[in-house]
Amino acid sequence: MINELAVISGKGGTGKSSITAAFATISENRVVLADCDVDAANLHIIMEPEIEFTEVYISGEKAKIDHQICKNCGVCQDYCRFDAITFTEGKYSIDEISCDGCKLCERVCPVKAISMEKSDKSRMHSGNFRNGKMVYGRLEPGEENSGKLVAMVRNRCREIAGQEQIDTILIDSPPGIGCAVISSISGVNYVLIVTEPSMSALSDLERTLQLLEGFSLEKGVAINKHDLSPELTERIIDFCNSKGVGIVGKIPFNPEVVEAMINSKSIVEWNPLSNVSKEIVKIWENITK
Amino acid sequence: MFKIAVASGKGGTGKTFVSTNLYQTFIEYGINAVLTDCDAEEPNAASFFKTELIESKQVTQKVPQIDSSKCLFCGKCQDWCAYNAILIIKERGLSRVMEELCHGCGACSVACENGAITEKEMLLGEVINFSDNSGCKIVEGRLKVGVYTPVPVLKRAINSTYADLAIFDSPPGTSCPFIHTVNASDYVILVTEPTPFGLNDLKLSVEILQKMGRPFSVIINRAGLGNRVVHDYLKRENIELIMEIPFDKEIASAYSKGKLAVSGRPLLAAKFSSLARKLTDKIGGIAL
The missing domain is CATH 3.30.70.20 (Alpha-Beta Plaits)
Incomplete structure (x- = not known):
């Protein structure tokens, strides 16, 4: 059976892509990686995939x-x-x-x-990266129907997973709560919500959980950069408890994450001993066990 | 009215940080300004001000309803629908509207020759006006959770904005919500961070703004945290770097608690004053 895991956030810039990149390089088994942030895809910068196929996507x-x-x-x-x-x-x-x-x-x-x-200017690329296969969409700036392109990316991932006998699909979702997000989580086995300790992120988390109420999906929350505000971290934990959503991990702030990105590495590749890497590995083991 | 959009391809670079603090700077100068939160999927700007809700207006869209006693199941409405929002199965006498897929274009009503289609209003979200005694005015577009597109809500928010100067806190990304916001603006500030992700998304935004012919400049937020790739790019492309905000854990912490960073930080306040001056020089007609 293929396991699909989506990393979402509501608020942008909380660290979805960095965490997804870490997951993709922790796993000893190969994975299929989907960058569904088709508006502003970034994972290819870390993963440097060799593109095998490029398809045209008609956005409208x-x-x-x-x-x-x-x-x-x-x-x-x-x-x-x-x-x-x-x-x-x-x-x-x-x-x-x-x-x-x-x-x-x-x-x-x-x-x-x-x-x-x-x-017809939008594209979908697929190819190899160092720990499996990767698919990413590139919506031509200003074009519409990002949700449909996300669906196309996900279909291609399932096809590849079947052909290559890979049993894990990792999805890096776009920010927000609109069509592209809905399309990136429908039918997945697990949703990891990455948040950060700020009022804005908390308000976005409330809306994200409201959106998820419409789906019966297994989910958990990771608080990234939790030490930037212990006070807000407590509020987020209280809020999640009141909603019955589990906290699967608290990741510390560490500028090494940016250093890793600059060097086209995930944090677990760049420094497996860093406090961030250890916590991400713990989260990964937690949600895949 | 002069309209400035604060935008970025990448999420979380500090759009709301810049728009709220810039807005506060303008109203402290006594400018009749309004802050419009166009990020209808995740609106946050109002929470930084001690304003009260003045009024809220619903934003709706028309969706068809099919009267099955008049429907002959000819399927013309289904053919005319460009969004696959209508399903007709003649053999089963089935006619169904998938409201969440409907864009409200009205084609099905025009297509139907039997008068079986009428329209009703469907709620998409709301536009909320906030204000306080000090002259602070905020307009917020707020999408109803589960609705597919924020565009009608953010357009209404923009059209409900009246002042001498408007600041639009733009949605992230480079697709339709971003385009509609910058299209309604006279000037755009792109907020980025000095990392490869920041640079990649900045390039996409610049490409669009150049194509649209909108004047713009760039703010680098959290300077010092990444590398020089964004600086080098701006220099090479001859793009104005209008402000740099150094990374500061203390600012991040104040912001995370929903506080305006310019309050009680003279150095940062001076930076924002300088930004406000540079912007008014570009605008003309507004003096600080």
Whole structure:
């Protein structure tokens, strides 16, 4: 059976990717690693994968008006609910940022002046890294449907895991609580929530746990940089206790984590004896036993 | 109104730290300014101020409902739906709307020839106004947990912002929520950290802003913690480094408790004053 483990956080910058990288290099067995933060993928910087395959991901479509055909009737603008059709300098045009790709303007245009163009600049890469296989998505900046690209990354991971007989898939999730996060955790076996001792992180953790209530998933919380605020760490522990969510570990603040990243290593590779490495190993053993 | 977005590709670089402290600096100068929290998935800015909730407005979206007594199960609405949010199975007399997939474009209502589709409002989140006696005004977009996209909520928050100067605390990333926020802004400050992750995400953000033609500059937060890759990149690309904030455990600790770091720290306050001056020089029309 394939085990899928997702590392999420709500708040950005709490240390998801550094912890995922450490997990990926602790395991004696090979893993399939998925970077699902398709907006701002970073794990490849530490893992330096050799890319074997690159696939095009169609994130959606945008409408385009052919001004040779357009009769300036304005019907498209009346129907568009995304305020994506503007009328300036005597002609109608599509505002690409606002266009949602619903195709309604194309369908209602009486003279067929509107067509849809595919957004095909996003990519999905897969290949080898030093402890297994890695898949990561690269959403073209500004494009939509990151949740669908996440689903595509995860499908590819399952395929590879099957072919290569690897039984662990590690998922580095995006921040937030929107579609990409939902897509990165649905159906996984375990969710590790990485938080840090701050009011902002606590408020984000509350919303993350609310989101997880909709899923029946096994989960635990790790408090990263816990010694930066013992007071907030206590509050987070109390909050988790009140919600019945277990604390699986408390990781100290240590600038060595940044040093490791600069050297394209995970913290457990860079210094297996550091207090951070020891705690991460403990967490890994805890959640995989 | 002049609008400044504080953004970053990478999460957790200090967007909210910069926007709340910069905002506090502007209101201490007596500027009529508003802070708009556009990170509707995880809004946090308001918690740094002692403001009270003034009003909250619901943000909704239209979703279709199908009257099965009028539906002929022709499937046209399903064909017209670009989001796979409608399922029609004629043999089973089944017509179903998956509301969480619906974007509210209205195509299905136009498609239906039998008058079987009407629309109702679905809650996406809220836009909340906070303020206090000292002239502090905060607008917060707050997504309902479980809703797929924050874009309609953050757009409404932006459209509910009125002042001489607005600071937008942007959502992280480089996809649609970020784009909608910077698209509504006149000037963008990118906050990054001096690490390879910070640099990678900074480059992505810079690429978009250059494509959009938005003027911007960069703040390096937690300087001293990483290496010089971001500094070298900025120099090479001729990008303005408008401020550097050194890493300081004490600042991190104050921030973690929900306190404004400029209060009671003259050195940091002077840095933010200098940032505010540089920004007003760029804007024109607003004097400190």
